[in-house]
Structure formats: structure tokens, C-alpha cells
Amino acid sequence: HASLRSLAARQDVRIGTAVDTTALSGDRTYRALTAREFNSVTAENVMKWEVIEPERGTYDWSEADALVAFAKRHGQAVRGHTLVWHNQLPAWLTSGVADGSIGPAELRRILRDHITTQVRHFRGDVYQWDVVNEVFNDDGTLRDSLWLQQLGPSYIADAFRWAHAADPRARLFLNDYNVEGVNAKSTAYHELAGKLRAQGVPVHGFGIQGHLDIQYGFPGDVRANLERFAALGMQTAFTEVDVRMDLPADDTKLTRQADDYRRLLDACLNVRSCTSFTVWGFTDKYSWVPGWFEGQGTANLLNEDFAPKPAYDAVRRELAAG
Numbered sequence: 001h002a003s004l005r006s007l008a009a010r011q012d013v014r015i016g017t018a019v020d021t022t023a024l025s026g027d028r029t030y031r032a033l034t035a036r037e038f039n040s041v042t043a044e045n046v047m048k049w050e051v052i053e054p055e056r057g058t059y060d061w062s063e064a065d066a067l068v069a070f071a072k073r074h075g076q077a078v079r080g081h082t083l084v085w086h087n088q089l090p091a092w093l094t095s096g097v098a099d100g101s102i103g104p105a106e107l108r109r110i111l112r113d114h115i116t117t118q119v120r121h122f123r124g125d126v127y128q129w130d131v132v133n134e135v136f137n138d139d140g141t142l143r144d145s146l147w148l149q150q151l152g153p154s155y156i157a158d159a160f161r162w163a164h165a166a167d168p169r170a171r172l173f174l175n176d177y178n179v180e181g182v183n184a185k186s187t188a189y190h191e192l193a194g195k196l197r198a199q200g201v202p203v204h205g206f207g208i209q210g211h212l213d214i215q216y217g218f219p220g221d222v223r224a225n226l227e228r229f230a231a232l233g234m235q236t237a238f239t240e241v242d243v244r245m246d247l248p249a250d251d252t253k254l255t256r257q258a259d260d261y262r263r264l265l266d267a268c269l270n271v272r273s274c275t276s277f278t279v280w281g282f283t284d285k286y287s288w289v290p291g292w293f294e295g296q297g298t299a300n301l302l303n304e305d306f307a308p309k310p311a312y313d314a315v316r317r318e319l320a321a322g
């Protein structure tokens with residue numbers, strides 16, 4: 001049957017997946033399906049700070065470069081994830097801040113150098129960057145991260161300016177979870193984006209992760225949310241979609257899951273400025289979910305044996321229908 005990517009090509013939207021690079025090198029079925037089904041890839045972990053700059057000033061591009069090479073061989077675009085986050089930071093950085101050996105002025109230089117070096121390295125290869133990831137709390141206040149504590153809120157505008165200087169062609173995104181619909185958190189992003197763009201800061205897109213859980217119901221006003229970012233002149237993208245559930249799975253839950261995938265994709269297909277729809281892994285075999293949410297799992301399109309679940313068929317049908 002037709003692949004997801006062949007169906008998506010007709011819709012003017014990219015269909016992507018996060019890639020576990022260990023599985024990519026060790027699992028032939030995983031590798032074949034990554035190439036066959038998707039025309040955009042995101043590194044699940046290997047473009048994060050702890051992997052890219054494990055020692056201060058020493059960069060390790062090996063895993064990320066291998067993914068970029070794979071993407072080129074298979075005609076896939078690459079989303080860059082992520083430049084500024086509070087998780088998966090290298091120990092030299094967090095301990096240096098904690099013991100005071102890295103003060104705010106130096107931390108700001110470290111951030112500038114990291115962003116500049118990483119974005120330059122992938123210039124021309126990465127089409128969208130998640131520049132800042134998860135900077136707001138659910139109530140719409142700024143997250144009390146190391147970055148906010150040390151640098152104040154201006155680190156966000158700085159990060160976008162530095163990234164843009166390093167690759168003017170890359171589209172630069174804000175990215176977060178629990179922002180699918182219109183709520184306090186997505187409204188905080190909308191206000192921030194409007195303010196930054198009015199100041200001439202190069203913010204081009206809003207990334208909606210899309211980590212759903214069937215028990216919470218489908219978020220309201222997803223399409224209206226996408227449209228209000230379009231009204232600011234911004235792209236939107238679903239960047240990390242998966243839909244988890246309490247185990248064991250049954251037909252009712254799997255149908256519910258399929259419907260959640262379909263409705264997120266439907267919102268993207270119906271708003272022109274929504275440029276990509278990326279799932280956070282495509283098989284339950286390599287999902288982050290069971291390790292993070294006790295008793296939950298089966299969040300992906302294919303099961304652990306790579307057999308399609310109702311969600312896969314729903315995504316195919318939605319892409320085919322537009």
C-alpha cells in the first residue's frame with residue numbers, strides 16, 4: 001500500500017518521526033520503515049546538549065551526523081531538536097552553575113557559543129529548529145529553569161537571534177507540550193511570539209508537541225489555536241505526537257487513540273501554515289512512554305512487532321482524504 005510520505009506529499013505537509021539512532025543502526029525493520037514512511041526526521045536525543053557538547057568546548061557530532069546522512073540518502077528533511085532546554089544538559093554545565101564556577105555572564109557566552117556552533121554545523125541541513133523547548137509552565141508563567149534564573153527572560157530572544165545569525169534560512173520554532181488547544185500555556189506562547197516578532201526577533205514557528213493521553217479527552221480549539229499563530233504570520237507544526245493509554249490496551253482504547261491522532265492531523269491539514277506532522281517514534285518497540293508513565297504505553301502507530309494499529313490506518317486515511 002501507499003506509504004505515509006507518498007500520501008503526505010500530495011498534501012503539502014511533511015510527515016515526520018523522531019528517530020532512536022540506536023535502533024536505526026541496529027534494527028533493520030525499524031530502519032526500513034523510517035525510510036519508507038516518513039519524509040522528515042527528528043533526533044529523539046542525539047541533537048541535545050548532553051550528547052552534542054559532553055565536555056565544555058568539545059563537540060560530538062557523530063550520531064547526529066549519521067542521522068543527517070541517513071535523511072539525505074532517503075530524501076528526508078531534518079527538524080533540529082533542541083537548542084535550549086532545561087533537561088539533558090551536560091553535567092559540566094549544571095554543576096558549574098550549581099557551584100558558582102559558571103556565573104551569568106559566562107553562562108550567556110556558553111549559550112551563545114553552543115547555539116552558534118550547533119546551528120552553523122547543521123546549516124543547510126536542518127530546516128526547522130526547536131530553538132527553545134518548554135519555557136512555560138501550564139499556568140502560563142515562565143518556567144523557573146536554570147536559564148531563567150541565571151539570565152532572566154531575555155535569554156529567549158537572544159537564543160533566536162543567535163540561531164538566526166548562524167543559519168538565516170532555517171525556520172526557528174518555540175516548542176512545548178500541553179499547547180494543542182487554546183489554554184493559558186498556549187496563550188502565553190501567543191503573547192510572547194507576538195511581542196518578539198513586533199521587536200523584530202526572528203521567531204518563525206510554534207511547535208506543538210502533541211503528547212496526548214486518551215483519558216484526558218481531546219483538547220478543544222486546536223484549529224483555532226493554529227489559526228491564531230498563522231494570524232501572527234507564523235508557521236505551526238506538530239512535533240512529537242503520541243497518544244498513550246493505561247495498559248492493557250483494548251479495542252475501545254485503540255479506537256479512541258486512532259481518533260486522537262486523526263483529529264490532530266486533521267487540524268494540521270486544514271490550516272495552511274501547519275507545515276509538518278511528526279510522531280514521537282512510530283513503533284511501541286522503542287517508545288519513551290513506558291519508562292516515564294507507570295502502567296501506560298502503546299502510544300505509537302505500530303505495535304512492538306511493527307504491525308499497524310488502528311491509529312496507523314486512521315492517519316493513512318486522513319492523509320489520503322486530505
Ligand code: G3I
Nearest residue numbers: 044045081082087088133134177209211240280287288292
Ligand atoms: O543512552 C543513555 C546513557 O548513555 C545514559 O547513561 C543512561 C542513563 O541516563 O540512559 C541513556 O539515556 C537516556 C536517553 O533518553 C537515551 O535513551 C536517558 O536516561 C533518558 O532520560 C532519555 O529520555 C529521553 C527524554 O526526552 C529525556 O528528557 C527520551 O528518550 C525522549 O523521548 C524524551 O523526549 C522529550 C523531548 O525531547 C521533549 N518533549 C518531551 C519528550 C518526551 O519526554
